[in-house]
Structure formats: C-alpha cells, structure tokens
Amino acid sequence: MGRTGSWVVRAGVGFWRGVVAAGVCMLVPGVWAAAVGLAVWCGAEHPWSWIGPAVIVCAGTLALAQGVCRAVRSLVARWTGTDIPGGYREAGPVMQLSTGYWWNGFSYERSRRDAVMDQRMRLWWSDPATWRDLRFAVVAPFTAGLVCALPPAALAVAVLGLAGHGTAPRLVGAGALAAAVGSAPYAWRSLRRVAVRFLGPSSAMLLADRVDELTSQRADATVAQAAEIRRIERDLHDGAQARLVALGLSLATAEALMDRDPEQAKALMREARAGATASLTELRELIRGISPPVLSERGLVDAVRALALDVPLDVAVRADGPLRLDPPIESALYFGVAELLTNAAKHAGAHRAHVSLVRDETGVVVEVEDDGRGGAEVRPGGGLAGLRRRLAVFDGTLAVASPPGGPTRVRMGVPCA
Template identity: 55%
Template sequence: MSSPRPAPTRLQLFGWSVALMGMMAPLIVLLSALLTSMGLMLVWIGFPLLLGLLALLRKFADVHRRRAGWVLGTEIERPYRARVPGQGMYRRVFALLTDVATWRDLAWVFTQVVVGSALAITNFALLVGGIAHITLATWWWALPDDADVNLIGLLSVSSTASAIFIGIPVGVLYVAVWYFGSSHLMRAQARLTAALLAPTEAARLANRVQQLTESRADTVDTQAAELRRIERDLHDGAQARLVALGMSLGMAEETVARDPAAARELLAEARAASSQALAELRDLVRGIHPPVLADRGLEGAIQALVLANPLQTDVDIDIPGRLSAPVESAAYFAVAETLTNVAKHAGAGKAWIRLTYDEGKLTILVGDDGRGGADPGGGTGLRGIERRLSAFDGTLVVSSPIGGPTVVVMSVPCELIAGLR
C-alpha cells in the first residue's frame, strides 16, 4: 500500500507561487500564438504551427496538473483522448480541436492568467511585503529625506521612528496573514487548476470506452494468433506423427505374414511415433493451460517455472489466496514470457520475481541485473505481454536504463476466490 504524499510546506508553496508568477509571461505568449495559429489555418502554415503549439500547451498543462495534485495531495488524471496511430497532420489537428479537453486547456490559460496569477501574487506579496515592512527601519536611510511611505492606505511613515513603531506591527500582520492564509490561497489556485484540467465524467467515460474497444481488439487479435499457433502446432507436430503412425501400422499389417522382422521394426517405429505425438500433445496442453497451474495455483506454477529456468532467480510471493483461472493463466504466461526475454536479451546473471496482492490488485515485479535498454516497442515480447494483460485492465511499466537494472512491473485488478488457498 502506497504511503500518502506529504503535504507541501508553506515555503514550498511560496516557491510554487514564485514559479507561477514566472510562468505567466510564457502562458500569455503561448495563448497569443495559439490564437494567431488558429487564424492562420486558412493557409497551410497554420496547421503545423497549431499542432506544435497545442502539444506545448499540453506539456504546460501536465506540469500544472502534477503540481496541483501535489498541493491537493491527490493525483489528477490526463483527460485527453488517446491518439489514433497513422493519422495525418490535418486529421490530428481536427482530432485535437474536437477534443473537449483542448478547449478546457484554453479556458484554463485565461483563468490562470487572471485569477491564478492573482492568488500566486497575493501569496508572494504577503510574505515579501511583510518582511519589507519589518525591516523598513534598517534601510530607511537609503530613502530621500522627504520620503513619506503610506502603509495599508491609512498609516504614514516619514521617519525611522515611525518605521519602527508602525512598519514592524504592519509587517508582522502581513506575515501572520501569510502564515495562516498561504495554504488556503494556493489550495484555491490548485482547485481552480483541477476544476479545468481534470477529466470530466463524460471525458473519463469516453476514454474508458476507447480503452475497452482497443483492449477488445487486442484480445481478439491475441486469441486469433493463439488459435493459429495451436493449429500450426497440431498440423506440423502431432498430426504429422499420427499420420506416420497410421502408415507404419498399415505397412506392418501388410508385411507381418511374409516378413515378421520388418513388421516388428515398423511397429517399433509406430510406438516411437505415438510417444512423440503424446509428448507434443502434452506440450501443447501446457502451452494452453499448464496442469501445474490448475493443481498448485499461481505460486506453485511460478516456482516450477523458476526451477526449469537456467538463470538464478529469487522468488517472493505473497498472495493470500487463489485468483480466478483466467487471471492466474495471464499472470503465469506474463512471468514466463518476461523470464524468456531476460534469458534471451538481458545478458543477466540474476533475476528476481515478486508477486503481491493488495487492495484488489495483483502486482508482479520481474527484475534482472542485465544490460538494460529493454523497450516495449522493440519487438522483445513486452508488447505481447501488455496486450495479454490489457484484457484484464492490467498495465505494464518498464524501467530499463542503459546498463541496467531492468524492472518490469505488471499489475492486474482482480479479486481473490473465497475459500481457496
């Protein structure tokens, strides 16, 4: 269970308000450029310009989304539609412009420039102004002789003495207001950001439908590929062995009367072919659903998998019960495929596997001390694992810097089966 994120301190909030003030000018320039590029869409140059500026706007929004989540102690999701691969520039631009989240980003820029900046400036001014008032007497000498500083619109300071007796109490008041009000000001700014940059229920539902559609398509493709593999293995393996078995038995039947020795050789060949066919059928069954998985559960199956693996592998499993058969099968094959990748590509001397179950989620961690550089898009089988897990709403995250170590974290939402252990 992840520990809650610590709340930011007042000084951290003060630093964030300074950063917000520094971001105002770039946001204003970005907003102006976006509006200009929309006008230039009448000519070709507006499309690539708008595409780049909208991508930059989303980067800005992501930064503010993360920091607002940090202030509020929660995580703010990205609301954008998933990009459809293979789209040309024009389709991508129109897809962005028809995404409600894009217009909410633009509304956030307007609001941030006006209201968000006012809250940040207030938080900054209270502390800086308070310190300036408290220390006014120490630098009063640098002001002109006829200086007359008006404080709070009511009090006048015209000498070092008045700077001490008036400036210090006013400064302490400012600092006190900042001390007790800083978190409220910055939380208000964060809530304003979250209100515009967090996904709406409609956007969340639309994204969920898109994810399920893609997951269903991936599942159908995976199942079709699996059926083709089974058909190919049966055709090239067991089926060929059984055909050879039938031919050997037929020839033995024809020669048994006139040449018993040759018939015995043919029967021996038939027996060997039947043994090989049986072994291939057993391997095929293990590839569909290993018997050890049904008999001993996920923990026992992974232990057996590790025993057959030539690489030294540490295993730590903490699952307080049995999972459903489809989830166990998906988790088993995900671990098996990951270990195969480690053996083939990582150049590792050691690997480790950790399985935990907490709050309705199975988490699988497979790591190695190899060369690193694993990429899910590099054709190493990680994409296949991701597709397999997506059928269960699972996720796969890879951390593999060059030089290692590589850590693959897979998580699958699931429930324990009551009464099974």
C-alpha cells in the same frame, strides 16, 4: 544551510513562480484590458467603439485558451510533479477515396488541405476539452491569478510606500513587504489546486477515454486470440498430425509385410511405437502451452514453482500463501512470468532470478527480478509490449525498471476482488 537561508531560498523561488503563474493566468485578462482601452480610445460616437473590442475579446480568448492551459499543465507538472492529462481528441487519418475525394471522418472534400482544415475545425468545435479550456481561461485569473499576483503586487506597494515621505506610507510599505515575503513561498501553490479542479478530465471525457481503451483492448484480445489459434493449428499440422500420418503409413506397411518379412514388419512397428510416443509428447507440450495442468489443479504459486524448476536459472519463488484467482488472470500472470524468465535467461544473460507473488488490498502483484545486464524496455511490437496488452485486458499494469548493467525488475499488477 540554516533556517533563515532556507526561508530566503523558498521565498525567492516562490516569488519567481508566483510572477510566472500570474503572468500566464493574466494573459486573457490582458486581452480584455486591451479591448477596453481600444473602446475608450475610439470613443462612444465611433461605430467600432463596441464591435471591435467585442471581436478582440472573443477572438483573443479563443486563441489563447488552449495555450494558457498547456502552459499551466507544464508548470504544475514541473513544480509539483502532478500530471494533468490534456484529454484532447486526436484527429483520425485523412484518406483519399477511389473517387478522388478526401474523407476526414466528417465530410468529403476535394483536396487534402480542405479535408484537414475541416477536420481540425470540427474536432476543435466538438471537443469537450475546448470548452473546458475556455472555462479555465475565464476562471483562472480571478482565482489562482489573483493569489499568485499577491507577492509581486505587495512588493510593488512596499517599494512605493518605503520610497514615500511620512510615517503612514512607510508603515504601509513595511506591512506590504512583510506580506510579500510571508506569502511568497505559498501563493503559487494555488495554481495546482485550481488546475486540478478545472483542468482535470470530466466524467464524460473519462467515459470516452474508457470506451476507447476498451475498444483497443478488445481489438488486441481478438488479434492475440487469432494468433494463438494459428499457432495451435500450425503446431498440430506440422507436428502431431505429420507424425500420426507417418504412423498410419508404417502400420499399413507392417501389416503388408507381416507374412512375407516378419522381422522388417517388427522393425516398422517399433518405429511406429516410437513415433506414437513422440506424438504423445508433442501433444502434452502443446497442452502445456495452452493451459498447464498444474496451473488448473494446484494454482498460480505451485505452477510458478514448477516453472522455476524447468528454467536454466537459479530462481527463488516467494509467496504469502496460495493464490486462487480466476483462470484467465492466473493464465495471464503465469505466462507473463514464463516470458520474463525466458527473457532473463536468453537475452539478459542472467544467472539468478527472484519471483514474488503478493496479494494486497488492490489486487495481485507479481514482481520478477534478475541479475542480468539490464537495458530492457517496452518497445512497440516487442514481447513486453504484448505482455502489457494482455494484462490491460484485466485492467492490469506492467512497470519495467531496467537500468544499463542491471538489475531488471518487472512489476505486474492486476486488480481483483
């Protein structure tokens, strides 16, 4: 396609997007214009000449503001790929108490319906996003709305001018046509700038979201810590403790048989020695599960290389150099790599894997790629979801790319100085 054809396509697409954007932005002014028309139609002597239009303006603006903002976010995301979060507060659960009343987080109501309605009204009224939407609904028509309406308005002037008689109207029509065609590919882009400026979350909303995120991370960390303590307690109780109790019984029996049956006493002592060796091995494995000695002694890179030797895969480890991080971050990344390699060998049927550890200007990036069957995804309650929660404690991220048939590529990133 030549340059002329490409320009025609861009102009056509831009013209259509400008019409859609202008139509969305001008919905609220359309309500205002209807209210003014009602006031003119009623006349100044009618008692409803200003009360009715004022009610229409207020009610219409309140009713349309959120819908207009949602439509603008959808258009901007579809046309430019820019995702503007809504930032609306979510309603909490409505619970019935033993007294029969319903609690909605704000007040007690006699029925669930009343509790839900009261909750929605209070949440809508106290949500900063509500007033942000109202501000955008008022600002957008006079900024992005006017700019996006330029191509269709210029085209309308061009049609009227070219259809008229005389040189002057036709010159005006030709100029308007040139303005419509020239501005069509660009006018609609103003919608993104205005939306990002006025629909983005405020500092108070970002702070509230951050508080919620930290609260959730603290709860996840508390749950994970409690689960880890229970696991250690269970392993000690069922493993090493049971063997040590049996070891004590064997030694007591051997002591009692030492004079009467030395051979049987020696056999019991040999069994006790084997039990002590097994207990020591279990304790070492338990310590490795808590904090591998090689991780604290030699760092993350050497610990991952040692881990690769124990995995039933052909694992290649690449690192820019030795990485010394805070012990909690090193532990989280180490056990993350261990879990990913275990999943690759156990669930994905992989034969080879590649681990990359890189430090850039933002922090540490660890990528694990395998040649398994793919199809891995983050499911609620699954291992990858738990790994994402553990990394989130350090503001880390987890990205999974695993198309059916493979390969599977998991990227862990943790910001650090």
